[in-house]
Amino acid sequence: MISLSSYLIVSFALFLCGIVVIIARKNIIAMLLGMELILNAGALNFAAYTRFVNQNLDGHVMSLFIIIIAAAEAAVGLAIVIRFFQIKESIHIDDAVELQS
Amino acid sequence: MNYTVSSIAPIVLLPFFAFVINAFLARKGGKATVAAVFLACAAIAGSSIYAIRIFNDFVFGNYSADYNIHKIFTWFDLNGGGQTFTVNMGVYIDNMTAVMLLMVTVVATMIHIFSTWYMHHDMNYGRNGRFFVYMSLFTSAMLGLVLSDNLFSLFIFWELMGFCSYSLIGHYYEKEKTGDANVKAFMTTRIGDVFFLLGIVAIWNQIGSVAYVDIYRAIAEGIFTNVDNNVMGVSLAAFSGVCIFLGTIGKSAQFPLNVWLPDAMNGPTPCSALIHAATMVAAGVYLSLRIYPILEAGHLTYFVAVIGGITALGAATIALVQTDFKAVLAFSTISQLGYMVLGVGVGSYNAAFMHLITHAIFKACLFLAAGSVIHGIHLQEMPRMGGLKNKMKFTWIAMWCCTLAIAGVPFFSGFVSKDRILGDALVMATYNAKWWIPTILGFAGAFLTAFYMCRMMFLAFHGTPRDQEAYDHCHEEKLSWNRNIPLLFLSVFTLGVWFAGSLTGQGFVKLGSKDGKYEWFKTLIQKPKVEKFVDYQRQPWGSTDIKSTQTFPTAKYDNTYGLSEEAAHHVHVVHYWGAGLSVIIAFSGIFLAFLMYIKGSVNPGWWVNSFNKYYRTLQNGYFMDHLYIKGFIQKGLLPFNNLLARFDMGVYDRYGVDGWAGVTKYIMGVAKWFDNLFVDQIMVDGTGASVKVFNVILRTIQSGKIQFYIIIIVLVLLGYVLAL
């Protein structure tokens, strides 16, 4: 009953949710949450293809690296957010306009 | 003796380095200036030591007429494309160079020493030692000229001396007269220099080198007289000979271009001594001696002799009536230079050169003595002098020695050299009647020389003081070494025995000289034998000198001048006549001066009044300055100049420059229209407008909002996919 397509559909839905979050929200942390969703969708695809197509565990290793990178990105991103908040007293994405003009 | 860089180069380089150092050191004033003056004197003295070494080697060591040292190095090399163009510089030393080096360095040393006394009060050694700076360069240039082995480097030093004489004559720059005098000296010699350069170019064009040895070889091979090499219808020898001799005329103040030398006495007296004796004017005669084979090959000797004779007599007549102390000496210099050129013309090669040397010594001494007198009495007008012998004993003695020498009294050097020139002229006259003209000119000049020099002496030193006030203010001569030693040292060498090896110069007595050194001057200085240079081998620097590889026969005094016995006898007889005539003429000149100015039995005033017109002519130097200014410059050059100016303004400016401006204006109008319409309105403004349009679009995209970027990414992806 469950097949590759069912995992891909879940992954795809997850990805679209991430996209919507990133576009619709103006809060930087909320956008980071959307990023996590997108990364998870990608990692899930790797695992699904490993299971159903070639079974050689390389996909698992890739997923592992994605998780690692997501963790690092979350750490640095949140540090930037905190720093930004210290300076601007805000985490609104439209306040980060120093480089714009 | 080994001739290497270190034994030859210091002769030139010591004064030159003194010049370079003093140029910065001397102007500091105070002790620095004293040090600079000392350095200048030490440099020229050191240079004279090197010159004495060379002289010693040539005259006491080797003693051969053929001995020479020729060292060359490549100055620059432009070979390429099958063309050979190598310019060599080098050093050529033969007996003449060795004697010349000794004379220049020793006389210059004496003048330097005298200058330390003379220029001491002129603003701290001559405008803070500026005088000595130029003196060093002047001497250095002269020594370089003497050592040069080719006409081109000789010309370089020649011009350098022209510049130095310009600077030294204009030493008292605050006087308008000196400013005119130095420009006059510079420009007048320039006329000759232009022709000199033309002659050099003509020679270079034909034989590809201007080294003396190459010129001599080319003469021996007949290149100079070959019809194929004619320049402007005359043979190369005649053309280049005239051109180079015009350089001599300018530099040695011969007849048409003699006007600068009397004005040159506006400089300080020691610089006059240097110019009139050792360096400047001597260079011209030295050059004409070097190119003597060209003059001979071009059949120019008669022309040269006539120029010399005219100069000798003309300047002597002018000197008769001058009242300025230094002016008499200046015109006597011109006159004596005329004798040298006459000597070159009549083929009396060694006598002309000997007269150059002897004249350098006694004229330097005369000018230094004149400086001593002027410095003492503070005026130059002879009619206000008189009786100075009581106040200036040493100057009086030195000046009498020189006066007797220049007058041609036996036992003095002037007799030895000048008499030999006149004797040779007389020999030429006996062969060919046309030579009587320069001969008579020469003898007449000799008579006048004796007269005007003794007139000067009697007026200045003898008799009673005519201006008692000036006499009383005249300083008593004190015994100061840097004033009297140069005078006495130079006056010792006015004796003829140094040059002839005998007292009379005619070979009557062999006084203290061995047979080998008898008549050394005549034995060593001989006309260049051009055949000798046909297979001449050059020596680059660093090789050993020719003495170690080749032995020359020791030169012997040839009593027959290399002629047949009959001809030699004839020459001897004529020489005896000539010598006798010279002596008679000299003493009659002195006697006439004695009658006029001591005894008073002949009243000079009567002569002046009777021949006032001629007197004024002579006083103004035959109105040559007047002629040049009124005649050549105002009648010839100025109208020509105006014509050229009118052509320049009327034709070239109006139609050339202004016409071209009109064309440019029209083109500019077209260009302006094009520029406004196409470049400005369409291209420049169009660029701006397009940038403006795209700016609106891109500014909207570049909002800085991340989410908007994501939307755009998605939209572009959509477009991409749809396009596929």
Added chain:
Amino acid sequence: MFLDTMFLLSALATLGGALMVVMSKNLMHACMYLLLSLFGVAGLYATLGADFLAATQLVVYAGGVVILMLFAIMLTGGVEEFVNKFGINKIPSMGTTKTYTIGAIVSLIFSFVILKTLSPLFKNYSQADLPPMESTVEDIGVLLVTDHALAFEISSVLLLGALIGAAVISRPRKINGGSK
């Protein structure tokens, strides 16, 4: 059957959590729903036989990232201003209907793009002929130190850099001058 049930539950948790992340008006709540979604993804990993991945997912995300997010949310809380420095009304930080509409349109476009480009490549694989699931920990360990050793090392350096960078960036400093 058990796998099917597990898959459905996990997918439900995942998509439900993700939707609540999208919809929630409270950031703290959104973070909690993200945690739920991540748990669901871990369950999906489990149904795929990726036991090590599922464990890592739980440990890293639930134990690390989400806690970090929570702290960041708590550290940056405050009164939200609705007017920027130019005096223009700001979009509220949690979004409005308009932004959600735009997001929905964009996601639809994106789904269209992806389906259009990737569906021709799609080939379905069924559950039927799969090998039984085994423990993957040992094999992944071997792979990490053999085939993927370089990536492994680089990722360790990356983590170190992220650690130091995060510490340096968020270090409190004086705002006006005097910064070291």
